[in-house]
Amino acid sequence: MLLNILSRRLVSMALIGLALCGLGGLGALAQDDPLPSWNDGPTKQSIIDFVIRVTAEGSPDFVAPHERVATFDNDGTLWVEQPIYTQFAFAMDRVKAVSNEHPDWKTKQPFKAVLDGDMKAVAGMGEKGMLEIVAATHSGMSTTEFSDTVKQWIETAKHPRFKVLYTDLVYQPMLELLSYLRANGFKTFIVSGGGIEFMRSFTETSYGVPPEQVIGSSGVTEYRMWDASPVLVKMPKVLFVDDGPGKPEGINHFIGRQPIFAFGIPTATRRCWNGRRIACACASWGWCITPTRCANMPMTAIPRSVSSTRPSTRLWPKAGPW
Amino acid sequence: MLLNILSRRLVSMALIGLALCGLGGLGALAQDDPLPSWNDGPTKQSIIDFVIRVTAEGSPDFVAPHERVATFDNDGTLWVEQPIYTQFAFAMDRVKAVSNEHPDWKTKQPFKAVLDGDMKAVAGMGEKGMLEIVAATHSGMSTTEFSDTVKQWIETAKHPRFKVLYTDLVYQPMLELLSYLRANGFKTFIVSGGGIEFMRSFTETSYGVPPEQVIGSSGVTEYRMWDASPVLVKMPKVLFVDDGPGKPEGINHFIGRQPIFAFGIPTATRRCWNGRRIACACASWGWCITPTRCANMPMTAIPRSVSSTRPSTRLWPKAGPW
Numbered sequence: 001m002l003l004n005i006l007s008r009r010l011v012s013m014a015l016i017g018l019a020l021c022g023l024g025g026l027g028a029l030a031q032d033d034p035l036p037s038w039n040d041g042p043t044k045q046s047i048i049d050f051v052i053r054v055t056a057e058g059s060p061d062f063v064a065p066h067e068r069v070a071t072f073d074n075d076g077t078l079w080v081e082q083p084i085y086t087q088f089a090f091a092m093d094r095v096k097a098v099s100n101e102h103p104d105w106k107t108k109q110p111f112k113a114v115l116d117g118d119m120k121a122v123a124g125m126g127e128k129g130m131l132e133i134v135a136a137t138h139s140g141m142s143t144t145e146f147s148d149t150v151k152q153w154i155e156t157a158k159h160p161r162f163k164v165l166y167t168d169l170v171y172q173p174m175l176e177l178l179s180y181l182r183a184n185g186f187k188t189f190i191v192s193g194g195g196i197e198f199m200r201s202f203t204e205t206s207y208g209v210p211p212e213q214v215i216g217s218s219g220v221t222e223y224r225m226w227d228a229s230p231v232l233v234k235m236p237k238v239l240f241v242d243d244g245p246g247k248p249e250g251i252n253h254f255i256g257r258q259p260i261f262a263f264g265i266p267t268a269t270r271r272c273w274n275g276r277r278i279a280c281a282c283a284s285w286g287w288c289i290t291p292t293r294c295a296n297m298p299m300t301a302i303p304r305s306v307s308s309t310r311p312s313t314r315l316w317p318k319a320g321p322w
Numbered sequence: 323m324l325l326n327i328l329s330r331r332l333v334s335m336a337l338i339g340l341a342l343c344g345l346g347g348l349g350a351l352a353q354d355d356p357l358p359s360w361n362d363g364p365t366k367q368s369i370i371d372f373v374i375r376v377t378a379e380g381s382p383d384f385v386a387p388h389e390r391v392a393t394f395d396n397d398g399t400l401w402v403e404q405p406i407y408t409q410f411a412f413a414m415d416r417v418k419a420v421s422n423e424h425p426d427w428k429t430k431q432p433f434k435a436v437l438d439g440d441m442k443a444v445a446g447m448g449e450k451g452m453l454e455i456v457a458a459t460h461s462g463m464s465t466t467e468f469s470d471t472v473k474q475w476i477e478t479a480k481h482p483r484f485k486v487l488y489t490d491l492v493y494q495p496m497l498e499l500l501s502y503l504r505a506n507g508f509k510t511f512i513v514s515g516g517g518i519e520f521m522r523s524f525t526e527t528s529y530g531v532p533p534e535q536v537i538g539s540s541g542v543t544e545y546r547m548w549d550a551s552p553v554l555v556k557m558p559k560v561l562f563v564d565d566g567p568g569k570p571e572g573i574n575h576f577i578g579r580q581p582i583f584a585f586g587i588p589t590a591t592r593r594c595w596n597g598r599r600i601a602c603a604c605a606s607w608g609w610c611i612t613p614t615r616c617a618n619m620p621m622t623a624i625p626r627s628v629s630s631t632r633p634s635t636r637l638w639p640k641a642g643p644w
Contacts, residue, residue, distance in 0.1 A: 200578045211578030223567035232574050245545035252554050256522045257532030
């Protein structure tokens with residue numbers, strides 16, 4: 001909603017611009033700036049320079065289109081991750097929604113804390129408690145049922161601070177970056193610690209990233225017959241954790257080749273930078289290119305948004321709800 | 323090589339045709355027949371009818387391009403699988419190649435049987451023996467080393483009967499089908515019981531299927547530091563078996579949506595056909611469309627090639643080395 005308001009403002013400004021400058025001027029402006037919501041500066045310029053270099057035929061840095069793989073983290077990179085991971089907000093809402101089927105949860109932790117709205121107690125139970133909540137709300141149903149439940153939630157649940165849908169809290173500058181890369185022949189992937197099936201319910205609509213280009217943590221599914229119909233049942237068992245060292249493992253498992261642009265993926269980027277002992281002056285929360293091209297490229301850290309656990313507004317794009 | 327010879331013959335025939343009919347006639351012929359190596363008949367016609375229906379805007383069967391997912395089995399569908407799975411031929415060659423590092427293999431089964439060339443004894447040891455051979459030859463190295471080894475083998479190893487590279491034993495009619503589907507906006511995937519990293523070393527060159535569209539059985543990898551450089555190490559531990567019920571599970575895990583065209587994937591096709599209790603008169607080795615469209619579509623079984631364990635030449639395409 002906030003983004004819609006911003007979009008409407010931009011449209012108004014565009015119309016004013018149109019009146020002042022004429023169609024030609026505006027057209028040229030739009031064409032010249034593929035990342036209009038980004039602050040002008042070395043970060044934006046180095047991204048544009050990189051894209052020009054890898055796409056210009058005859059350039060020593062040219063990369064064939066089929067090798068132009070770009071990977072993006074999700075939480076805190078493409079959309080908000082504060083005050084808690086969105087998927088965990090979904091899980092807690094599900095605990096409340098199905099609690100009447102589990103009367104024991106009223107006295108059993110970590111469910112009691114969720115039902116009491118005691119976030120301090122939930123946080124105090126750490127990863128173990130979090131995993132119990134996720135397992136209880138992400139298994140025991142078919143993949144289709146789960147996907148339908150997530151879709152329904154994502155279309156109605158509101159962010160506690162901004163009071164808008166979570167899909168209205170995606171970062172406009174990142175949408176522009178995704179589009180800019182795709183317009184230049186890149187295949188854009190999400191590589192996130194989040195659940196793969198949770199993300200796939202909205203990434204195509206929100207980011208233009210189809211389900212087959214979403215990589216995430218995943219549980220075991222089992223092919224079974226239910227009421228004489230075959231279904232895939234989500235089991236309470238982890239298949240793959242796409243976090244930390246799991247990110248390069250996940251990239252290998254799902255994509256099978258190294259990205260030339262990795263955004264907000266610290267392990268993968270460190271692997272990329274250090275993999276062939278080339279020292280690049282760049283922070284772990286940055287973007288990377290293949291090591292062979294690394295030495296010749298300007299590298300700049302791109303801090304995460306102020307809504308992140310690592311706040312910084314120094315270089316962060318000017319538009320957006322944060 | 324055999325295919326090269328066939329290709330040369332086809333070029334010669336084309337040149338004769340050119341002399342007889344003139345350029346216009348030949349051009350029209352090529353345009354009119356997207357599957358020139360297929361026998362004319364109901365199978366070929368039903369595939370063409372299906373593609374026309376799902377791609378014609380305004381058609382009740384129209385499918386948006388991003389949902390045009392086509393999946394293909396590999397062994398026995400896209401290339402030969404006789405006398406043994408090609409990947410197992412690779413594994414046995416690797417046992418021989420590294421046997422000097424394992425002196426105990428001379429007396430230890432199943433390796434002894436491989437080194438003695440005693441195929442009957444290898445077969446007698448069944449799946450357990452086969453898995454031991456695969457584990458010993460597919461783990462303990464980095465993913466890059468493994469991929470390099472497979473590439474080197476695939477560029478040199480010859481099929482025992484046809485005496486040509488395995489990549490010369492892909493089925494020409496299937497290459498045409500893959501191209502035809504892609505030209506009509508389909509995204510083509512391989513969904514095979516074979517090893518994902520083994521297949522990815524040749525699918526892009528041989529089939530035009532990029533690594534990120536290859537789904538297969540996979541082992542666990544571990545992100546580690548070797549000589550101060552990070553690598554992904556292939557572990558002797560199965561992560562995922564993409565066979566039998568594993569095929570629909572793998573499609574869900576990697577693609578996240580249902581194919582509208584599944585070729586040579588019995589479980590997935592049965593799931594597709596039976597999933598919503600629509601009875602279609604089609605064999606398990608066929609192709610399928612989404613259940614909602616199933617009732618209106620002509621379905622025909624497409625037998626596998628004579629090189630398969632289920633031989634049939636009845637409807638199988640006319641060109642190729644079998």
